[in-house]
Structures are given as C-alpha cells and as structure tokens.
Amino acid sequence: MSQNTIVNLQNIVVNFDGERVLKGIDLAIRDKEFVTLLGPSGCGKTTTLRVIGGFVKPDAGDVYFGEKKITSLPPHKREVNTVFQRYALFPHLNVYENIAFGLRLKRVPDQEVNRRVLEMLELVNLSGFGKRKIEQMSGGQQQRVAIARALVNHPKVLLLDEPLGALDLKLRKEMQNELKRIQKSLEITFVYVTHDQEEALTMSDTVVVMKEGVIQQIGTPQDIYNEPVNSFVADFIGESNIIGGIMREDFVVEIEGTAFDCVDKGFSKNEEVEVVIRPEDLIISPANHGFITGMVESVTFKGVHYEIIVDVDGFKWMVHTIKNQQVGEHVGLVVSADDIHVMKKGQEVQAHV
Numbered sequence: 001m002s003q004n005t006i007v008n009l010q011n012i013v014v015n016f017d018g019e020r021v022l023k024g025i026d027l028a029i030r031d032k033e034f035v036t037l038l039g040p041s042g043c044g045k046t047t048t049l050r051v052i053g054g055f056v057k058p059d060a061g062d063v064y065f066g067e068k069k070i071t072s073l074p075p076h077k078r079e080v081n082t083v084f085q086r087y088a089l090f091p092h093l094n095v096y097e098n099i100a101f102g103l104r105l106k107r108v109p110d111q112e113v114n115r116r117v118l119e120m121l122e123l124v125n126l127s128g129f130g131k132r133k134i135e136q137m138s139g140g141q142q143q144r145v146a147i148a149r150a151l152v153n154h155p156k157v158l159l160l161d162e163p164l165g166a167l168d169l170k171l172r173k174e175m176q177n178e179l180k181r182i183q184k185s186l187e188i189t190f191v192y193v194t195h196d197q198e199e200a201l202t203m204s205d206t207v208v209v210m211k212e213g214v215i216q217q218i219g220t221p222q223d224i225y226n227e228p229v230n231s232f233v234a235d236f237i238g239e240s241n242i243i244g245g246i247m248r249e250d251f252v253v254e255i256e257g258t259a260f261d262c263v264d265k266g267f268s269k270n271e272e273v274e275v276v277i278r279p280e281d282l283i284i285s286p287a288n289h290g291f292i293t294g295m296v297e298s299v300t301f302k303g304v305h306y307e308i309i310v311d312v313d314g315f316k317w318m319v320h321t322i323k324n325q326q327v328g329e330h331v332g333l334v335v336s337a338d339d340i341h342v343m344k345k346g347q348e349v350q351a352h353v
Helices: 045-053 095-105 110-123 139-151 169-186 197-203 221-226 231-236
Strands: 005-016 019-030 034-038 060-065 080-083 157-161 189-194 206-211 214-219 241-249 252-255 258-261 271-277 283-286 292-301 306-312 315-321 330-334 341-344
Touching: 005 045, 005 189, 019 045, 019 060, 019 189, 019 206, 019 214, 034 045, 034 197, 045 080, 045 157, 045 189, 045 206, 080 139, 095 110, 095 139, 110 139, 110 169, 139 157, 139 169, 169 189, 169 197, 189 197, 197 221, 206 221, 206 231, 214 221, 214 231, 231 241, 231 271, 231 341, 241 315, 252 271, 283 315, 306 330
Parallel strands: 034 189, 034 206, 080 157, 157 189
Antiparallel strands: 005 019, 005 060, 206 214, 241 252, 241 271, 252 258, 271 341, 283 330, 292 306, 292 330, 306 315
C-alpha cells in the first residue's frame, strides 16, 4: 500500500438480487486527492462510493482506511461524510442548525459549535445566511449547506454522489469551481461520482472510468482523454472517431487502405487494431492535399466551433473546426502522427493503481 493512500479497496465484489454489480474492484485513493468515479448509469460507481461510506457491505473483498481494515465498520464510525444528490436537509431547522446538527449529536460545546458553523458558512460563501429557512434557499445554496454540514465534522474523506445533478448548467459550472476551491482549501480527499465527462475532466486530479462493475482506466484527466486504453473509454470521454486499422509495423498504421505515421509501437506485425482520432485533431484541407478525401455531409454550428461530418467511403468522420465548409464539397483530411492513438482491438481491462 502506498504511504499516502487513505482509502484502499481490495477485490471488492457486490451482488444485488443475484446480479454482480462490482466485479473485483481494486482501487487506491491517495490523501488530499480529488478523485472522480465516472461512467454510465449502472456501471457501479455509486455502489463503489457506498462501499467506501459503509452503506453497502461487500460480498467479498476488504476496505482499508490507511492501514486499518474498516470493511465491517458502520458509516458513523468512519472518518467519512457523504453529500447526496438529494441534499436531505432538515426543513424544520434553519441553515445554521442544519450545519450544526452533527456537532450537536456529538455534544460539542456551544462556543465550539458556533465557531465551526460560522467557519463553514464562510467557506461555502453563505456568511450571513445562518438564520434563513431551508425553503428560502435556492438549489445551489441548499447544496452549499449540505456540503457545509458534511464538512463541519472535519472528515478526512468527503464522498459526493452526483451532488450537482439537480442544478442548471450555469450553476453547475459555478459549483464545480467552488467544490474544487473548497477541496484545495481544506486539503482533504474528495471522492466524487458523476456520469458527466466534462465535470470529471474539469474537477479531478484522478479519474476512474467504470463500465459494468469493472474499472476500465485510472489516470489524470489528460491521460484519460489523450491516451484511452480502449474504445469504450475513448468513446465515453469526449467525442471520438474510432475506426478499425492494421498495424503494419512500429509507428505505421493503415486506415482505410492508407498508411499513416503514428507514435505507437509494440504491436504484432499486421495486427488488427482500433484507431482513435479526436475531432479537434483533424484538419480539413483541399481535397488534393489530404491523406484521405471525402465529401462534407453535414455542418452544425456549435457556438465555439463547427461540427462537420465528412463521409469517406461510408465512414463518417467528425471534425471540429472554426472554419465553415459547404455541404457537398469534396475535402481532404490531415492528421499529425501525435494525434493518432492506436489501441488493442476489443481490449477491456480491470485497471489497477
């Protein structure tokens, strides 16, 4: 176990109604890190979070907090607090008393309660709102109250289960920045669950991509985006062009009958592979200048760029560019070796840290 690992899941298996929802998860979470569990609905990310929190006991495997095994420890005895998507605030208590609730249960002296509640209100930018009723607070403000209530007990790990899901887009983006600021300010570990790729890439130090109860890849946002280990990760994180190819030799891959220089090696000669090229890495050129040529099938204005679909022998290439094109126009496509990512065909993995 790494010296600065705060939470360690070892071979975690969870079954619900005879269905295996976590299939031997291994995951080490480092202290003071913002970790996001990312994946589609039903992939097991919330179950993983609930195993860490103690709300779900695994059918096999162990949970460690530092060096201590806590697999059978109930939630209230773990140095962990949780913020749920539905904030579960008490409507009969004002903002101050909602935040103070956990401290009151522990019989913390009133003076200390007051100091810590005011400290939390300031941290979440709600100074002066202590006497407000919960029903008078907006969705974003209620979420801040829920975060303050979870943090006032000074947990070493904060678990957040899609806490921004109910907010509108503008407020969600504001709260992404707020959560990151709070995490950095307190220097504690956040474990965050979302199905929103942009949210994961924006906020995280480490992203854990999951599919059907199996971890597919663990890495920095840059690693996950630029070096996906398989087509699922490439397709789930942002937009991707994924096409079959043949690895002719080290640093040369053939796509649609055309050889391209690339930076990948270590494949068998003439091995069938999958090739990922991000839409923003393709450049549209005059037809006679491109490595491959095709016809512009559609053009969609997306605000900061155009999304252009180019048909090349039946394969629909997606291109993001600031330059408009005409539907029906014949164009070339250019891509640099650095922007071609070659993957093993059909590779799915249980990733380890």
